Amino acid sequence: MAQTAVPSTSAAGERPAPVGIPLREILPWAVFAAVLGAVLIYFVGAEQGATSLIGGTWVHEFTHDGRHLLGFPCH
Amino acid sequence: MMRSLLVRGMLAGLAAAALALVVAWLYGEPQVNRAIAFEEAQAAAAAHAGHEEEVVSRTVQKTAGLVTALGVYGVALGGLFAIAFAFAYGRVGALGARATAALVALGGFVAVEVVPFLKYPPTPPAVGAPETIGGRTALYFGMVALGVLSVVAAVIVFRRLLPRLGAWNAAIATAAGFAVVLAVAFRLTPTPDAIPDGFPATVLWDFRIASLGVQVVLWATLGAVFGVLSERAVRRRSAATAAAA
Numbered sequence: 001m002a003q004t005a006v007p008s009t010s011a012a013g014e015r016p017a018p019v020g021i022p023l024r025e026i027l028p029w030a031v032f033a034a035v036l037g038a039v040l041i042y043f044v045g046a047e048q049g050a051t052s053l054i055g056g057t058w059v060h061e062f063t064h065d066g067r068h069l070l071g072f073p074c075h
Numbered sequence: 076m077m078r079s080l081l082v083r084g085m086l087a088g089l090a091a092a093a094l095a096l097v098v099a100w101l102y103g104e105p106q107v108n109r110a111i112a113f114e115e116a117q118a119a120a121a122a123h124a125g126h127e128e129e130v131v132s133r134t135v136q137k138t139a140g141l142v143t144a145l146g147v148y149g150v151a152l153g154g155l156f157a158i159a160f161a162f163a164y165g166r167v168g169a170l171g172a173r174a175t176a177a178l179v180a181l182g183g184f185v186a187v188e189v190v191p192f193l194k195y196p197p198t199p200p201a202v203g204a205p206e207t208i209g210g211r212t213a214l215y216f217g218m219v220a221l222g223v224l225s226v227v228a229a230v231i232v233f234r235r236l237l238p239r240l241g242a243w244n245a246a247i248a249t250a251a252g253f254a255v256v257l258a259v260a261f262r263l264t265p266t267p268d269a270i271p272d273g274f275p276a277t278v279l280w281d282f283r284i285a286s287l288g289v290q291v292v293l294w295a296t297l298g299a300v301f302g303v304l305s306e307r308a309v310r311r312r313s314a315a316t317a318a319a320a
Contacts, residue, residue, distance in 0.1 A: 018172070018309070019316065020165030021076055026158065029077045033154045040151035044144050050212035061131035064200075066144025069103040069286050071188070071197035073211040 045072035076312055080157045083304040088153020091296035092145040095289045099145065103289060104137055106282035110199035113274060117201070149293065156183065156297055160305065167230070172309045173302035180298025182226050188290045190222030191215055194261050197286040199278065204269045211267055221260055229253045 045067060047053060048060035060067075060075070067074040111133075131140060156179065164175045195215045203211060229249050236245035270279065 018165040018169065018175075019313070021161050023162075025077060026161045029081060029161075030158045033081065033158050037151040037155045040147050044148045044151075046212055046216075050209040057130050061129075061136065062140045063144040064131070064136045065099075065104065065107055065141045066148065068107060068197060068199060068282075069099045069141075069289050070144070070148060071192065071286050071290065073195070073198070073203065073208060073215050074200070075203065075205050075208055 045070065049074060076308070077161060079308045080161055080305060081154055083308060084153040084155075084157025084160070084301060085150045086153070087297050087301035087304060088149040088151070088156065089146065090149075090300050091153070091293045092149025094296045095149070095293040096142060096145050098285070098289050098292050099141060100137075102285035103282070104141075106199055106278055106285055109275070109278045110201045110282065113278070114201035117271065117273075149297075152293070153297060153301070156180070156301060157305075159183065160301065164309070172306040176302030176305060177298045180294050180301075182230070184290065184294040186222040186226040187219050188287075188294065190225070190257065191218040192283075192287060192290075193257070194218055194264060194266075196283050199282040202270050202274060202279065207267045207269070210265075214264060214267070218260075218264070221257075225253060225256055228256075 043059060044063050048057050049067075050073075064074065159179050159182075160176055163179050164170075164172065167175060167178060170178065195211070195218055229252070232252065233245055233249040236248055239245075240248060
């Protein structure tokens with residue numbers, strides 16, 4: 001999976017010039033991390049505030065101080 | 076490669092959250108307590124009687140709640156940071172891993188903290204009418220989106236201008252354009268914030284500075300720690316590439 005996809009024709013001795021990671025290798029991770037990150041940040045920052053997926057106010061109250069101090073609108 | 080970057084991103088995020096937690100406890104919590112004391116004094120004065128039932132106690136909010144919120148936020152941010160680093164590395168000029176991580180951290184801090192902070196600064200408890208939470212949340216996340224888009228746009232514009240204007244002038248032109256875009260957006264967006272009468276101005280100011288401090292420490296630690304951790308991983312990859320050649 002994590003094969004180095006850089007063409008081996010590029011000069012072997014050259015140290016500098018960092019080689020970018022191929023986009024096709026980044027993309028699936030990017031999509032997954034973005035979705036997961038968005039869900040986590042939503043639960044820390046916004047659940048049971050403007051919108052609510054789970055009933056009650058437990059998530060809101062539990063993350064209350066973090067929400068205020070991280071800068072999210074809390075209530 | 077992506078796997079090792081992602082692991083390092085989440086670890087750096089956790090380390091950043093741990094340091095940010097210290098700032099939050101030392102500088103943020105005293106202001107939160109003062110704001111809640113004001114809120115309760117107001118409620119008592121208005122004969123609001125029936126004290127709100129506590130779903131989660133203040134002690135839990137200050138400890139387990141704050142630790143969990145910052146920890147989860149740090150790990151999520153660290154993962155996203157690793158992805159942004161993967162896109163940037165080798166594509167923003169001949170910068171090494173540590174310099175790339177520092178630049179990504181600076182860009183991320185401006186995009187998701189500075190831009191929203193300037194228009195919709197964080198509010199302590201008792202500030203902000205509960206009826207407007209829907210609109211304020213939408214505006215806040217809209218401003219985060221604007222921050223991310225304008226920083227990405229600035230990077231693209233700077234790279235286009237670079238060959239024609241040189242580094243100095245290209246940077247000035249990009250910064251000026253960035254400032255104009257934000258100035259216009261800040262002017263056009265509504266300001267629904269409602270600060271209750273008599274809310275102590277020093278508490279509001281100190282709370283906002285504490286919140287900014289939490290974010291500064293979070294992003295700076297994330298960038299510095301990720302740079303150190305990823306440099307080794309990146310070097311190993313170059314060595315493997317060189318060996319394969």
